[in-house]
Amino acid sequence: MDIREMKLADYEDVYRLWEKTDIILKRSDQKEEIDRMLKRNPYTCLVGEIDGVIVSVVMGGFDGRRGYVHHLAVKKELQKQGLGGIMMEELISRFQDLKVIKIHLFVEENNKAVKKFYKNIGFEERTDLTDFSLTLIE
DSSP: OEEEEOOGGGHHHHHHHHHHTTOOOOGGGSHHHHHHHHHHOTTTEEEEEETTEEEEEEEEEEOSSEEEEEEEEEOGGGTTSSHHHHHHHHHHHHHHHTTOSEEEEOOOTTOHHHHHHHHHTTOOOOOSOOOOOOOSOO
């Protein structure tokens, strides 16, 4: 698998991949919003390709101190082959280049397989925090 920085031209393929991997997509995943993310974080939004076809994606956000992982996905028929781990290794390496102090990600409570994946690659589940959100635009 070849990993490269995501471009806006990849959006339709990436969106279809997210849909097929059951990622919950919202307004913030529309093309204009992803364009904003890519412009702000070009170095940490990545796609993985096999024979020129996008088979994995991860979007990394950086706020100047911490990194955030969004929407890691691997094509269903290629899951459990290590591609998600490879994508995360590359993203973590890029976060290290940026001197990121800590990496955060959010997993839906019922998604036990994804929780296990992140624990297996070294992330610790935190139970000392409660997530709060404020939606500014519907």
